[in-house]
Amino acid sequence: MKTEQYDLVIVGAGSGGYAAARTARDLGASVAMVDPGPLGGLCILRGCMPSKTLLATSDRAQEVREAGELGVRAAVPSIDLPFVMARKREVIGGFTDYRVEALRSFPLYEGAARFVSPTQVLVGDDLRLEGKSFVVATGSIVAPPALIGLAQAGYIDSDEALEIASLPASLIVLGGGYVATELGQFFARLGVRTTMIIRAKHLLSHEDRDVGESLTDAFRDEGITVETEARLSHVEVRAARKVVVFHQNGEARSVAADEIFYALGRVPNVANLGLDAAGVKHHAISGIEIGADIRTSNPRIFAVGDVTGSFALVHVAIHQGEIAARNAILGASERADYWLWGTHTVFTDPQVAIAGWSEKDLIRKGIPYLAGTYLFSDHGKAISIGKTKGFVKMLASPDDGKILGAAIVGAEASDLIHETIVAMHFGATVYDFVKIPHLHPTLAEILTYPAEEIAAQRDVGAPARVAAVI
DSSP: OEEEEEEEEEEOOSHHHHHHHHHHHHTTOOEEEEEOSOTTOHHHHHSHHHHHHHHHHHHHHHHHHHGGGGTOOOOOOOOOHHHHHHHHHHHHHHHHHHHHHHHTTSOEEESOEEEEETTEEEETTTEEEEEEEEEEOOOEEEOOOOSTTHHHHOOBOHHHHTTOSSOOSEEEEEOOSHHHHHHHHHHHHTTOEEEEEOSSSSSSTTSOHHHHHHHHHHHHHTTOEEEOSEEEEEEEEETTEEEEEEEETTEEEEEEESEEEEOSOEEEOOTTSOHHHHTOOEETTTEEOOOTTSBOSSTTEEEOGGGGSSOOOHHHHHHHHHHHHHHHHHOOOOOOOHHHHTOEEEOSSSEEEEEEOOHHHHHHHTOOBEEEEEEGGGOHHHHHHTOOOOEEEEEEOTTTOBEEEEEEEETTHHHHHHHHHHHHHTTOBHHHHHHSOOOSSOSGGGGHHHHHHHHHHHHTTOOOBOOOOO
């Protein structure tokens, strides 16, 4: 059996793995990458980029429907689904080709890898890669269905939703997280009668209540049915239709549709990696345990990205990958700080973007805070362009007004949030923020209003929040 030796062996060639490889090579290390394919990574192949490409179509279709609000009379839009999917494949093909070319600048072994010892992985049946250090970056997979009868009735998952060949007349979405809301709204805007069934009181249950409720209301206003506080029972088939049975407010209820979109999350891809042989603590649901320095229970093995079971965000995976490489090659103990790196967005309409700490975070940590909010429906530019859904929120310390977090539900939230990220990165207070020049009329200036509100609260000695129902 052939054995090759490297300073760093990276298992998984997605965004986090590639970031680690590039960083380690820049430090002069010998690096090998292992991936069973298809090459490109989850974000490019089955995540961020294909979904956002599809959402561009559904958002544009909705703009046509709503154009009458601005005096533009347009016909009801029709969807050329084969063209939409062909365009998506063309766009993703370009991203993939670029990434694969970069990956092939490294020694790249295309095959499944599993640890056979703390210092070796077996690739296929006849190659051992021995490393001084390793990075595991194998990502995540769609969570297996746990609902009785779902497998028998049939369903589509997030991977299949991105490749669907024809639109069902009606759809049940199981789940209310990022994937469920983005693709659920995509289908609804393409003319599919859509019902979302969730266990929580609102969509995006991990976010603050005002954020989740605002998006839930927007979905309902758009014609999407959102069944909340529902406890799923089972799935059955009646007269060739798929029926989801659930309990709500003490009563048994059911919803029938032509298709079911199973969007109850993903799980870390840890199976068949031989992590026990490597001395790496892990769990099938929560993933690989890592410390702030990205090291696993084996200090020579690091794990980054979705396989760690937290922060399923590409920019976090890249951040972790770069830190892991530096710590592995330099023997350092650089630590990741997720306060701002955990910033995230949901590309629904209205968009949702969160930076820094949420109210839930601050209450859990016992940190007092002041909050200021402002509605898009009260903002001049938003009114002018007909983008009045949602609100902005800022959170700050009652001691000195330092900005602790921000949330935006509204138009262009994914771009607007960067203004608060920069401010928080430099330790700005609400007083600093209101001094920053903002062009008028712009959407960006809406963020000055919650900052002014918090400043006014501090000036009059308003009590800080330490607990709330959120």
